[in-house]
Amino acid sequence: MIGFQPQFLDFRRGIRVGNLEDHERITRLLKLALEQRYGQSFVTERWGRGVYWQWIGYLARANREAKAVSNQASFGCAKFFLMMDTEEERFKCGMQVERGYITAPREHRHCQLAEDWDWHRLVRSLRADSAMAKELERLVRREEFWIDAGGESFYLAKYPGITAVRRALQAAPKNHWAGFQLYYPMTHEEVRRSTGADLVESMLAVFAEVTLAINLCMQIKIGD
Numbered sequence: 001m002i003g004f005q006p007q008f009l010d011f012r013r014g015i016r017v018g019n020l021e022d023h024e025r026i027t028r029l030l031k032l033a034l035e036q037r038y039g040q041s042f043v044t045e046r047w048g049r050g051v052y053w054q055w056i057g058y059l060a061r062a063n064r065e066a067k068a069v070s071n072q073a074s075f076g077c078a079k080f081f082l083m084m085d086t087e088e089e090r091f092k093c094g095m096q097v098e099r100g101y102i103t104a105p106r107e108h109r110h111c112q113l114a115e116d117w118d119w120h121r122l123v124r125s126l127r128a129d130s131a132m133a134k135e136l137e138r139l140v141r142r143e144e145f146w147i148d149a150g151g152e153s154f155y156l157a158k159y160p161g162i163t164a165v166r167r168a169l170q171a172a173p174k175n176h177w178a179g180f181q182l183y184y185p186m187t188h189e190e191v192r193r194s195t196g197a198d199l200v201e202s203m204l205a206v207f208a209e210v211t212l213a214i215n216l217c218m219q220i221k222i223g224d
Contacts, residue, residue: 094183
C-alpha cells in the first residue's frame with residue numbers, strides 16, 4: 001500500500017521523510033521499487049536533516065563497488081535523484097552525475113574528482129551524433145525534461161544542443177562544486193493536483209526514462 005501524500009512535497013521546507021510510517025516514506029517506497037525493477041541493491045543518499053530533506057539520491061551499489069579508487073564514497077557514482085528546489089519552487093526528479101571539485105579546498109579533499117568517477121564517462125558521451133546526444137534531444141525536446149549543467153539550465157525553449165551542455169560543464173570553475181542533472185520539473189500546482197500514488201508512479205516513470213542516459217555514465221549497467 002502506498003501511503004505517500006502530495007503534501008509531503010513541501011515547496012517551502014523540502015521532502016518530508018520524518019515522523020512517517022514505512023508505507024508513507026518516499027525513501028523506502030522508491031528504494032524497494034528500484035530494487036525490484038532492476039534486480040539489484042541500491043544505496044540511499046540524502047542532503048538535509050530532521051523531518052524534511054532537500055535532496056535524496058539512489059545509486060546502484062554494484063556500480064560503487066566496481067570502483068577501484070572510490071568504492072567507499074558516493075560522489076563518483078551516477079544516481080537517480082529527487083530534489084525540492086525551494087528557491088526555484090520546483091520539484092525535480094531524474095538523474096545526476098557529480099564532478100565535485102577539480103581543485104578542492106583542504107577541508108573537502110575527499111570531494112575532489114578522481115580517475116574512476118562516472119563524470120569522465122558522462123563528459124566523453126557528450127559529443128555530436130552519440131547515443132547521449134540522441135537521448136538528450138528526445139528527453140528535452142519531446143518529453144520536456146530540463147538539464148542543469150555547471151550552473152546553466154537548458155530546456156525546450158533554450159536547448160542549442162549537446163555541444164552547449166559540454167561547454168557549460170567545461171566552464172564550471174575548478175574550485176567550485178559542479179555537476180550535471182537531467183530531470184523532469186513539477187510545479188506546486190502539478191503536485192497539488194496529483195494523488196500520492198500518482199506521484200510515486202511519476203517518479204518511477206521518470207527514472208525509467210533516464211535509465212539509458214544513466215547507463216551511458218556508469219561502469220555497470222542496470223535494466224535490460
